[in-house]
Amino acid sequence: MNADAKKAVLRMIPYGIYVLTADDAKGNVAAATVNWVTQSAFAPPLVVVGVKADSGTYKTVKAAQSFALNMLGKEQKNLAFTFFRPADVSDGNISGQSFRKGETGAPILVDVPGAIECRVTSIVEQGDHHIVVGEVVEAHLNKPLAGRPDAAILEMKDLGDNVFYGG
């Protein structure tokens, strides 16, 4: 396989930017920027997230058996970088961000335009990131969207000319 072609073609896949959160109700709260996300079914509504298998976030999602995907808004580049770093819960905030507990217990960031909450239905343990499948059980529209929903989300290409996670 041509490694350069593989990298270039895989990087053609466009990505939104999300903060994946979870709370295992045993004191572990996760909040991390992710981008490997797609819907995978309408009925029931399923989403798939690729999560780094050796990360604390993965451990917490697996223990919680639930998670939220917080959709970052077009202007929230700073939040993407904030949650590239390990999350710090203090003074009722996560890494300085206000949140409330969702239905599943997962933190819902107050300042993002929207979020979905999911119950984990299966995990495919293949590769350095595992495939977490979740059924959408709750949705939050925190701020009204103008125009197409997919024009409102922060995208990988908004983070910088040479920022990629994929390939």
Place this chain on the structure above:
Amino acid sequence: MNADAKKAVLRMIPYGIYVLTADDAKGNVAAATVNWVTQSAFAPPLVVVGVKADSGTYKTVKAAQSFALNMLGKEQKNLAFTFFRPADVSDGNISGQSFRKGETGAPILVDVPGAIECRVTSIVEQGDHHIVVGEVVEAHLNKPLAGRPDAAILEMKDLGDNVFYGG
């Protein structure tokens, strides 16, 4: 769950547009437009595709245990609509498009900027679309890319103000 919020928030996920192809070597050739795609691991390189479970394409991918994702270029809106319709293989073309057989036997469209070929490693049979996991075994860069790879791909939002597949 608020159904309107669920739809709006799920539609925030941005999507590229791909022609999913497969050949089961028993006379069945599939070629269909899809958008539920994400990478899910670096090592090995894995991708996930949500494929309608009652479709001929799904049947062919499952029988072939391999598939290709042909990345449509920014200006190939017509091809997205061509492959929304059932594929027609005749005169050595698929629905009028030239192709060559890839490593896996899957058709690689000659006119797209790039394609990846995958061996199916697992299928999660949940929902009205199933989750097909594939390991990337070959990549084709058919045309040089200028700038970011993810700026070169046709996106869902390029298909029209009210075109969505998700929510």
